[in-house]
Amino acid sequence: MVFSHGAAHEAALSLVIVRPRKRQRRAMTRHYSAFSLFKEGLRGQKGWQQAWRSPQPKPRYDILIIGGGGHGLATAYYLARAHNIRNVAVIEKGWLGGGNTGRNTTVVRSNYFFPESTALYDLALRLYETLGRDINYNIMLSQRGIITLAHSEAEMEMAARTVNAMQINGTDAELFDAKDVRRVLPLLNVSPQARYPVFGGVWQGRAGTARHDAVAWGYARAADRLGVDIIQSCEVEEFLVEGGRCRGVRTSRGEIRAERTGMVVAGHSSHLAAKAGFRLPITSYALQACVSEPIKPVLDTVVLSPGTGTYASQSDKGELVIGGALDRVPSYGQRGNLPVLEDVVSGLLEMFPSFRQLRLMRQWAGIVDVTPDSSPILGESPLPGLFLNCGWGTGGFKAIPAGGTLLAHLLATGTHHDISRPFDLDRFARGRLIDEAAGSGIAH
């Protein structure tokens, strides 16, 4: 449209100029909400912006994070958000959330025994409770509760001890008797003839599930928005060590230097540690999971049976999500073996005989980093300038917001947060193990 410059046209002119600007700004929908969904629906879904950029790596950053899973992306987000350090890169050899973040069974809980563990895992659960709002991404948190069954009088006594410990440590816990269990699990086999009869269990009502991919994608989008570079298909080849200090890494996409480097690679921690010249108290195992075909809602809580070694929940799509114990063969093969899958599925059918008609749709495995005390490792590595977040074993997903918060604190300040201090690597030489395998019977 062409107008003359006459004053009489000023009003019309301003309208004409303003309109296209407005349209340009509207063309990029950045904020996720019911309103933006509605608005995009009217506009043919054409305004959605890509959730994160794919920049070329710069030669130097303040802080470099190796590993684009939940913990690595959360670390980047909290560095930018809580410490205002935005010259940060996350490098990932595969794709975001393609490791254990996308392979777990999506359970979040903080039902541990020792005070150090409750402080850690309850921090994570509290952060999960507000995460959707904090990062403007629906992580589909569903606090449907978890019931850990007790199969004998002796196990009921241990359950009471666990409940007491959890309550004293400041998180929610309730001791369920058999009647309570029947109320939340109407399909559970509670017959006295059952191989593992049900006496009761430990209930944590704030526990539940969250969508695992959404946690990775939400942190990635929020970190990117704050200026963090997220670089996929970028594999670490070696560490740059100068003057006895880690100065960055050489990658498949060139050298990247940084003042401090965080290594957040779960089951591959020992492999990278060997490149950095030290060993870790970690053994890598495959942990399997599987899902059934989708069915109507039958299970609205998370159930774990120490007797059968199986746990299960039902996803929003209706699939039963089923997990169990580790494979007993140390492995880096993301497949899993048949004996354990057979044990897990037979355990499920022992608990829920009516599920025997279901077909399994998918089975997979992730490589988990198991420590001698089943507690994670957070702190500076034996190579100064390189910091660790690893050793979560079978329970890393539930801890993502805490692992990110604490590693961000370490990378920003060079010192421990009070909550991460007990989980330093030095606990193994000092003999101050936090043995959750013995304490809470967590099977990892």
Add this chain to the structure above:
Amino acid sequence: MQLFPCPFCGPRSESEFHFGGDAGNHRPEGFRAVTDGEWSNYLHARNNPRGAANEIWMHMTCGEVFRMERDTVHHRVARSFAPGEGDGHDGMAH
């Protein structure tokens, strides 16, 4: 179901075997003082290699301990040795 070769019983199901750690992980001994670091390195640190591994296993059915070389990515077993067989670098007392 994978078959592992017990040097005494031949190929048997993997579920009959128990992982016993790295071959060559020697317990620090003698009259000298063992530091916390040395002891922790023996007790807790692991090679945990991605790829070729040299490990101690027990065949629980016969109760024998042996050394096995295998790959931790694709799980192919290269060889297994009775104590005293092979190159002798198995870290086991003979």
